[in-house]
Amino acid sequence: MRDSTDSVVRLRLVYLARLREAFSSAGEALSLADEAPTVADVVASLRARGNVWAAELAPGRAVRFAVNHRLVRVDHTLADGDEVAIFPPVTGG
Amino acid sequence: MPVRVQTEDFDAGREIARLRAEDRGVGAVAAFIGTVRDVNAGAGVDTMTLEHYPGMTESALEDIVAEAKRHFAVRDVLVVHRVGTLGPGDQIVLVVVTGAHRGAAFDACEFTMDRLKTRAPFWKKERGEHGERWVEARASDDEAAARW
Numbered sequence: 001m002r003d004s005t006d007s008v009v010r011l012r013l014v015y016l017a018r019l020r021e022a023f024s025s026a027g028e029a030l031s032l033a034d035e036a037p038t039v040a041d042v043v044a045s046l047r048a049r050g051n052v053w054a055a056e057l058a059p060g061r062a063v064r065f066a067v068n069h070r071l072v073r074v075d076h077t078l079a080d081g082d083e084v085a086i087f088p089p090v091t092g093g
Numbered sequence: 094m095p096v097r098v099q100t101e102d103f104d105a106g107r108e109i110a111r112l113r114a115e116d117r118g119v120g121a122v123a124a125f126i127g128t129v130r131d132v133n134a135g136a137g138v139d140t141m142t143l144e145h146y147p148g149m150t151e152s153a154l155e156d157i158v159a160e161a162k163r164h165f166a167v168r169d170v171l172v173v174h175r176v177g178t179l180g181p182g183d184q185i186v187l188v189v190v191t192g193a194h195r196g197a198a199f200d201a202c203e204f205t206m207d208r209l210k211t212r213a214p215f216w217k218k219e220r221g222e223h224g225e226r227w228v229e230a231r232a233s234d235d236e237a238a239a240r241w
Contacts, residue, residue: 018227062230066149089211092213
């Protein structure tokens with residue numbers, strides 16, 4: 001049996017490098033009231049805040065995502081407790 | 094330990110000697126060292142600070158090493174990557190590949206660097222004559238990674 005709490009997905013967001021500085025935050029907790037949200041839903045939720053969030057995550061900006069330390073595409077489906085990292089393209093080496 | 098992320102410098106000669114001593118089947122060693130340049134995009138660089146994503150970095154590098162070993166007939170792959178603040182001339186990254194023959198060792202070394210450049214969560218921030226700026230990813234790095 002599913003009850004209403006099943007449809008809330010609680011996520012830990014991590015912001016890195018330029019995005020951490022732009023957002024003035026290393027991360028936060030975010031809950032989405034959705035059955036099976038994707039990374040794109042997280043991005044849409046953050047963009048809706050406007051200002052620097054909308055600017056840095058605007059369509060066409062190069063942004064990368066990792067879920068539980070694995071690189072994923074924006075259509076990746078999220079589960080309760082996932083750690084979602086959002087960052088610019090990497091520049092190591 | 095095939096991958097290490099550290100603030101300290103590394104000694105390529107010592108790392109290579111250790112890999113060779115552990116394996117007498119080695120007939121070829123290919124190595125790459127990336128270093129900090131004093132100029133980037135026409136501007137002088139005083140320091141470069143490397144940040145990473147602790148927890149993901151090691152697993153991403155381990156995945157790359159495992160992939161290199163699957164794709165190429167090599168015996169071992171070592172990756173050492175530094176983080177923190179470095180200056181011009183400082184060493185950033187070391188890749189060492191040992192194999193029976195040179196062809197696979199060269200290829201696996203280049204493959205490992207190409208993957209690292211596009212998949213390992215490191216970011217560079219430069220301070221220099223134009224102030225402070227995050228280094229932008231290059232399209233040529235994506236192209237290099239795509240050819241494998």
